[in-house]
Amino acid sequence: MDIIRTAAELAQRLEGAGRVAFVPTMGNLHEGHLKLCRIAREHGDTVVASIFVNRLQFGPNEDFDRYPRTFDADRAGLERQGVDVLFAPLDQEMYPTPQVYRVQPPPLADDLEGAFRIGFFGGVCTVVLKLFNLVQPDVAVFGKKDRQQLKIVRGMIQQFNLPIDIVPAETVRADDGLALASRNGYLSPDERQEAPNLYRVLREIADSIVGGRADYSNLESAGRAELAARGWKVDYVAVRHGLALRIPHPEGYDHPNLLIVLGAAMLGTTRLIDNVDVVKQDGKD
Ligand code: PAF
Numbered sequence: 001m002d003i004i005r006t007a008a009e010l011a012q013r014l015e016g017a018g019r020v021a022f023v024p025t026m027g028n029l030h031e032g033h034l035k036l037c038r039i040a041r042e043h044g045d046t047v048v049a050s051i052f053v054n055r056l057q058f059g060p061n062e063d064f065d066r067y068p069r070t071f072d073a074d075r076a077g078l079e080r081q082g083v084d085v086l087f088a089p090l091d092q093e094m095y096p097t098p099q100v101y102r103v104q105p106p107p108l109a110d111d112l113e114g115a116f117r118i119g120f121f122g123g124v125c126t127v128v129l130k131l132f133n134l135v136q137p138d139v140a141v142f143g144k145k146d147r148q149q150l151k152i153v154r155g156m157i158q159q160f161n162l163p164i165d166i167v168p169a170e171t172v173r174a175d176d177g178l179a180l181a182s183r184n185g186y187l188s189p190d191e192r193q194e195a196p197n198l199y200r201v202l203r204e205i206a207d208s209i210v211g212g213r214a215d216y217s218n219l220e221s222a223g224r225a226e227l228a229a230r231g232w233k234v235d236y237v238a239v240r241h242g243l244a245l246r247i248p249h250p251e252g253y254d255h256p257n258l259l260i261v262l263g264a265a266m267l268g269t270t271r272l273i274d275n276v277d278v279v280k281q282d283g284k285d
Pocket of ligand 1: 024025026052054057127128149
């Protein structure tokens, strides 16, 4: 695996590389990321992963400084997956001057995650667009755990006519249901035990919808109340239409197959997010 730090070396390395499949990450890799790399392998001749902790997507009170940086372990993991190129630029390579030109994402970016992380998706889209321009992938693989990110990046690709296929990948979970996430490493042993309840609550709402309930706001409030009673500080529990992430029709006209349930909540100082398809739809988003 070649480790590349600059845009110029990257362009040289990718000359004649055939079909390029790309997995952008912020490092601190877990099995979920490694699965994205294995999926990328099926879609390209050359697999490129990037590690870049993007300060533009962190709010002033968020964890940019304490975000775990585990380069050696990450490199070893990527190497084991047969990744061909690791692009790990320094901050000054990506942002040699202050990034005053930014992608302005659509109103969806102010909802759900964006309502609690102001400017987050603008920061994500800006760095993803820059990474796409540098790597020029044919395919990019994004995890469904960050469902809203997946939607927004997809929309950006369409509206900016970028010739990139986005491949969604299922969320990888621990045996107890907790979605794998870099921030899980912040959890204390007690919090780690509590953490799978986010998934359980979302899953139970999904199962109630499958069972015929269409009073989504009652289900959402009950889910929020249950998590709050267990000590979580809940940002949102929301039933949404899976395509546009819009609020579903209150009278249940949306087919359950198209609905998803999303949640985000703080456990102690750790913010966890997750989502489930009401009816499990592997690989779709
Ligand atoms: O999902 C992530 O890890 C990040 O948001 C991404 C896509 C690598 C952009 O920094």
